[in-house]
Amino acid sequence: MILLEAFSTPVNYFPILIQLVLAIGFVIVMMGATHLLGPKRKTTDKLENFECGIEQEGNARQPLAVKYFLVAILFVLFDVEVIFFYPYAINFRELGWNGFIAVVMFVAFFILGFTYIIKKGALNWED
């Protein structure tokens, strides 16, 4: 406890402050130096956004079908389901049968949801 108190005064954090200033200063100096010293050749091709080497056309902000959002949301839902399996897999033995029942119930609810969206036609791409 005494040891902890000895190291928790503001003065003890001074080296960290110096390190922070140095780190930020180094970045600023290097970036500024490259901008000031480096050669500049501006052409239209160079200023364009890089799009896998293909020439870009049109605006990216076009309306797109609501189906993409639907699929994206459903993907997130079922993705989250998989995330919940990791803690269960790690504690598989400790949780025993109770844990197993809980997970089966969890999966059952998700399967119900899955049947619901299939039956509802949420994944039908063609109308």
Next chain:
Amino acid sequence: MNAIVLSGIWGVVMMFAGLFLKSSKQIQWTALLGIIALLVVSILDYQAHSVQAQTYFGMMTIDVYTSWFSILITACCAMYLLIFHKDIAAVGKNEAEYFALIFFVMCGVYLLASYSNLLILFLGIEILSIPQYILAGSDKENIKSNEASLKYFLMGAFSTGLLLMGMTLIYGATGSFDITSEKFVGQFEQLSSMSSLSFVGILLLLISFGFKVSAAPLHLWTPDVYDGSPTAFTPFMATIVKVSVFVAFIRLFHFSFGNVSDAWQIAIASMIVLTLIIGNVTAVYQQSLKRMMAYSSIAQAGFMLFSIFAVNSTLAYKGILLYSVVYSLASIGVFAVIIKMKDYTYDGFNGLAKKQPVLAFTATVCLLSLVGIPLTGGFFAKYFVLSAVVEQGKYIWIVVFAVLMAAISAYYYFRVIRSMYFKTGEAAMHTEPTTWDKTLLILNAMIILLLGVLPSLVFG
């Protein structure tokens, strides 16, 4: 506890009923069956918990008050579904989903009535709110409905953020989410030992609750949302949802923050004054009856806030129980008449008494109850919440002010009665009420009148 499980499961059942049941009638009957089952289960819950309170995993405490409130609110919801089930199915083509969402909201209502942990409070508020955002926007073709949904969603999300921030600060001060734990209770034993963190936390919670119950100055979303939502869902949002948030509100602020009431009473007092004056005065200028009822629900929330204001008074608990039931039934009764009309303006109601005497009569009883005329339940509801404040002895002038505001409210409620009885007109109907509708409306009005004579029926 069983009611929570059943309401969640029945929501799923309703979703699948929409897939497998072909006719709209069958879906409506499934929903009615569900709400009756829910009512039975909550009565069984009440009998199971009437002897002693039971705590589930340190998260929920179900005692006799909680389960009694669950019965009352389920009965109100049953009344709502019985009266409106056809109109709900007529809103759009996803009828089963609307009923499913209503059952999910009921799940949130039970959570809010029984939480003993701030996490469950948060979960309950979210389960309560998210289905409502969908219900508000369920009339997809109508731009007003879309506006209502988006507005409700954005504002609701923001206020939930404030709620979380308040909980975080209180957690920082107490080190516990459990409102029954020693750490939590100890923090709020007296004002002098309370940390400034929890002071800010309480105020943030107050603001967030004030938003959910649409108390001024956090009421601005209410008229647009209640007016824009399909008329079948507005009474649900304005009654069952609102009063259950009040019960969560009173649970936290009386049981946990009751001893430090000096920290937040002045905030509530100013909220009450603003809510009463803005709700009542703005309602006077409305032309549409639906919008007037939205402002009226703000004004009524001002009266319900009195029960939060009067700390540690049994009259306040009685008042909020009676107010919940009476206000819910009266609003449902008025909306049941509004939804039958073609034109929602005052002029649209001209001559209704000649054309549909039963509708005009039941609407009159409900409106009188909203004003607080003796012999209707609304009188005793207002009497209990106001006398709770008088009993407390602080800020008596607010009571005088509230009575004055109730007098203003008489103006816009009586204006509807005047249109129906003393003006001649067509009173064009959107749908003709069936005998079954009329029976239910009369039953509704009878309950309101009965509670005006025997208010002790709702005290359990």
